[in-house]
Amino acid sequence: MKTVWITNSATITPFGDDLKELWLALVAGMTAINHVERFAVQNYHAGIAACINDLVASNERSMLYALVERLTAQLGAVPPDTLLITATTKSGIDNLEKVRRGYPAAARDVMVAALFEDIQRKLKLTGECINISAACASSTVAVAQGAALIASGCEDSVLVVCLDLVTEFVFSGFSALQALSQTPCRPFDRDRSGLSLGEGAAAILLMSSERAHREGRSPLGTVLGWGTANDATHITAPARDGSGLTQAICLALQMTAPKHLKIAAISAHGTGTVYNDLMELKAFHQIFGRHKIPIYSIKGAIGHTLGAAGGIEVAVGLHALQAQTVPPTVGFSNPESGAEDNVRSEPVAFCGDYLLTTNSGFGGINAALILGNGNLQ
Amino acid sequence: MKAFITGLGWVTPANMGRGRDHDRFEMIPGELPDITRKTVFDKPYPHFGRLDRYSRIGLSAVAFALKDAQLNTWTHKRPIGIIASTVHGCLETDLDYYDTVLPEDGRLASPNLFAYTLPNSYIGEAAIRFGLTGASYIIGVSTLADIWCLRLALVGISGGQFNKALVGMCDLGQRPPYSDSGSAVSGAVFFVIEKKVDRKCLIYGELGLSPNGELMFDGAEVKDLPSLAQRCIISFSKKK
Numbered sequence: 025m026k027t028v029w030i031t032n033s034a035t036i037t038p039f040g041d042d043l044k045e046l047w048l049a050l051v052a053g054m055t056a057i058n059h060v061e062r063f064a065v066q067n068y069h070a071g072i073a074a075c076i077n078d079l080v081a082s083n084e085r086s087m088l089y090a091l092v093e094r095l096t097a098q099l100g101a102v103p104p105d106t107l108l109i110t111a112t113t114k115s116g117i118d119n120l121e122k123v124r125r126g127y128p129a130a131a132r133d134v135m136v137a138a139l140f141e142d143i144q145r146k147l148k149l150t151g152e153c154i155n156i157s158a159a160c161a162s163s164t165v166a167v168a169q170g171a172a173l174i175a176s177g178c179e180d181s182v183l184v185v186c187l188d189l190v191t192e193f194v195f196s197g198f199s200a201l202q203a204l205s206q207t208p209c210r211p212f213d214r215d216r217s218g219l220s221l222g223e224g225a226a227a228i229l230l231m232s233s234e235r236a237h238r239e240g241r242s243p244l245g246t247v248l249g250w251g252t253a254n255d256a257t258h259i260t261a262p263a264r265d266g267s268g269l270t271q272a273i274c275l276a277l278q279m280t281a282p283k284h285l286k287i288a289a290i291s292a293h294g295t296g297t298v299y300n301d302l303m304e305l306k307a308f309h310q311i312f313g314r315h316k317i318p319i320y321s322i323k324g325a326i327g328h329t330l331g332a333a334g335g336i337e338v339a340v341g342l343h344a345l346q347a348q349t350v351p352p353t354v355g356f357s358n359p360e361s362g363a364e365d366n367v368r369s370e371p372v373a374f375c376g377d378y379l380l381t382t383n384s385g386f387g388g389i390n391a392a393l394i395l396g397n398g399n400l401q
Numbered sequence: 402m403k404a405f406i407t408g409l410g411w412v413t414p415a416n417m418g419r420g421r422d423h424d425r426f427e428m429i430p431g432e433l434p435d436i437t438r439k440t441v442f443d444k445p446y447p448h449f450g451r452l453d454r455y456s457r458i459g460l461s462a463v464a465f466a467l468k469d470a471q472l473n474t475w476t477h478k479r480p481i482g483i484i485a486s487t488v489h490g491c492l493e494t495d496l497d498y499y500d501t502v503l504p505e506d507g508r509l510a511s512p513n514l515f516a517y518t519l520p521n522s523y524i525g526e527a528a529i530r531f532g533l534t535g536a537s538y539i540i541g542v543s544t545l546a547d548i549w550c551l552r553l554a555l556v557g558i559s560g561g562q563f564n565k566a567l568v569g570m571c572d573l574g575q576r577p578p579y580s581d582s583g584s585a586v587s588g589a590v591f592f593v594i595e596k597k598v599d600r601k602c603l604i605y606g607e608l609g610l611s612p613n614g615e616l617m618f619d620g621a622e623v624k625d626l627p628s629l630a631q632r633c634i635i636s637f638s639k640k641k
Contacts, residue, residue: 067507110541113519117495123578124499131578134492136541154549155541157490157520165538172556176402178614193499196507197515252536252562256478256528260516271480271534275562386516387525389537 026180028171029236029243030398032229033339034098036187037326038074038222041094046326046336047343050351051371055325057208057220063192070204073190074222074327086116086133089142091187091225096146099227103239106229107179108153109170110140111163111186113331115155117193143185151181157331159385160293161252162186163226164334167393168250170230180232186335187225194330195221201260209296209328210355211321212305212363219295222327226335245342246396248285248378251275255388262300266307268390269382273311276380276392285394287317288376289350290366291341293383294321295328296355300384305362318374319366324354334383338395341379345397349373402559403609406618407602408472408593409633410465412436412458419469421603426634428545428586428627433573436461446530451513453494456523459485459571462589463527466567470593471602475532482535482557482566483524486542486550486626488585489575490520523571535563545570545586546625548616554594555610564596570626590630603640605633 035042038056039049049056056074065071081087116133123131132138136155144153158165163186170182188194198204198221205218231241253275255268262268292304308319322340329336344350349371356369377397384390409420414431416423417440438449441461452460463483467473472481498514516522520539528537536557540549554568569591574580594608606619616623619636623629 064506067505114495120495120499124496124503132580134495134579135489137488137543140541141543152549153543154547156538157541158538159519159521162538165536169538169553169556172560172562173553176556176559178552178556178610192502192507193495193518196502196510197498197512197518199507200510200512200515202512252538253480254483254525254528254534254537256532256534258529259522259525268534278561386519387521387537388528389521389525 025175026177027233028174028247029231029233030228030245031231031236031241031243032100033244034095034227035336035339036091036094037224038076041098043339043343050322050325053352053354055208055354057327068199069202070206072220075190076223084128084130086119087189088116088187092143095225095227102147102183102229103181104148104150106149106181106183107151108140108144108149109166109182109184110155111166111184111331112188113159113162114194115139118189118191121193158389159387160330160333161383161385161389161391162331164383164391164393165252167228167338168252168391171247171250174230174232180235182230184228184335186332188223188330188332190221190223203297205296208355209324211294211296211324211353212301212360212367213356214358214360216296219297220327222329224326224329224332224336226332226339228335228338243398245398247393248396249276249279249394252391257388260386262303262384264303266303268388269307269384270310272390272392276394280394285378286376287378287380288374289344289379290317290319291337291379291381292319292321294323296323301360309362316365318350318372320350320353322351337381341381341395345379348375402555403607404555404558404594404596405598405607406592406605406633407595407598408466408470409630410462410469411590412462413588419465420633421469421637423634424638426630428588430586433458433587453517455491455494455573456517456526458589459523460527462591463567466591466593467531478532478534480535480563481533482563483527483533483537484550484554484566484568485524486540486547486570487520487572488542488545489572491518492575492579493573494518535566545572548623548625551616558596566594567591568594590626606636
């Protein structure tokens with residue numbers, strides 16, 4: 025099996041077009057969740073989300089393309105023969121809204137093919153492209169599949185680009201499901217009452233270590249293990265026993281078993297919904313017992329960015345490994361049972377080189393990645 | 402990197418059912434048949450009638466494929482994966498859902514429809530119905546001739562992520578303005594592939610990746626999913 029490196033990453037979040045800005049905001053315990061100005065919210069259960077305020081659509085295109093523009097500008101050179109995997113839940117769904125409301129808009133932007141063809145053109149890629157759709161675990165599954173393709177020798181360079189928007193389409197849906205919190209979300213807090221939506225994007229360039237060496241690229245980190253599993257329980261709610269997430273994490277850990285790695289920190293999905301957070305704590309405790317491994321969620325800071333969440337969390341997780349610090353879980357103050365020893369509202373220093381990152385989503389999907397510190401190479 | 406095809410099921414404008422019951426597979430333009438619960442499932446499934454059309458078509462093809470592979474009955478959940486392609490995904494459901502948002506500025510937004518505005522919702526439904534706990538995700542592609550789902554399933558099997566998987570496609574087509582073409586083919590076809598066959602059942606043939614990365618079925622290159630389905634049927638008729 026080939027070694028999979030992450031050689032480049034880029035993020036766009038409400039805290040700016042730079043991972044360092046995002047990291048500083050996270051460590052400072054800031055939140056970007058604020059009143060939504062983009063569409064009328066008076067008929068919804070909540071009126072807040074983490075929007076990128078200066079994101080503007082142009083030439084009848086979806087706002088998603090403004091995100092792509094900013095992300096690709098930040099990314100740097102990508103080998104032309106790279107396989108492109110996009111990850112999004114709703115692509116340019118803002119343009120479906122416009123078309124249905126009778127406004128001029130490029131209707132084809134609602135198709136994922138329009139998105140990956142645009143990125144392919146911008147980055148002058150000549151390889152193939154696909155999109156992975158696995159609800160809120162889309163980008164985690166995309167990184168897992170990219171890593172699997174490289175590890176198996178089928179590909180040696182894969183770019184994962186993940187992105188999603190705050191739109192009325194999605195906002196109204198989560199409101200109808202009564203899943204939105206009226207105040208900024210509070211992951212793993214006993215008083216949590218739902219999620220806060222967010223928007224953003226990330227790009228993660230995966231490469232075999234051989235190819236990276238040839239190209240003179242150094243690793244930001246390694247992808248050491250991955251696992252994906254379905255709860256097979258409910259379409260919109262997680263399995264209360266955490267069985268699907270446990271299975272996904274076990275698959276990822278099995279891949280690293282010969283190396284006897286010690287997980288030093290966990291980047292949780294941590295949406296702030298009652299059942300998701302309970303399910304995650306159950307799964308983590310089933311696997312790691314009552315070890316005081318730091319667990320954190322960044323959704324209290326940047327909201328739930330849906331298909332982009334996993335990719336942004338990979339970029340942040342690699343930074344956490346480098347800094348040997350997990351960011352605070354913004355909004356957390358009154359620990360849920362089982363979170364007392366692991367989740368903190370302030371940054372926590374740790375010592376170790378391996379981080380577990382997980383995401384779960386509608387359709388019962390769960391995905392887990394084990395990342396290694398780039399300094400190890 | 403190889404696996405055996407042990408099941409085949411589909412819903413197309415031409416017909417629907419299991420591979421072993423037909424002597425021909427056709428993916429032709431036209432209207433998809435209406436599907437009732439009784440057409441596909443022996444036992445009551447009250448939720449089936451409330452599913453959106455994309456989910457009903459995809460779930461039915463999955464059900465036929467599992468029945469063909471004699472994997473449709475279960476007592477314990479099984480780590481079987483589902484990997485499926487689509488071009489237009491659940492766009493029809495998206496349009497239906499947004500039509501519930503528009504009239505009263507969101508007051509009447511349907512939570513039931515919203516739950517199915519993800520292309521992967523129907524494979525979640527299939528996972529629940531058939532107890533499938535393996536990896537499950539949708540691959541968005543630009544053309545239904547794409548065979549990335551098969552490639553990723555083989556990589557998943559060889560990497561130890563799962564030993565069995567449902568692999569296929571589901572699409573309802575679309576007309577302009579959302580699609581460039583007004584004549585997109587609609588339907589669903591699923592294959593059951595297995596690393597090792599651990600029971601007495603029909604084997605259509607062997608799927609594998611050649612050293613230069615080409616997808617092969619019984620030694621000849623796979624061009625697309627419809628032609629693979631037809632080759633499976635020919636292979637089965639020779640074995641009968």
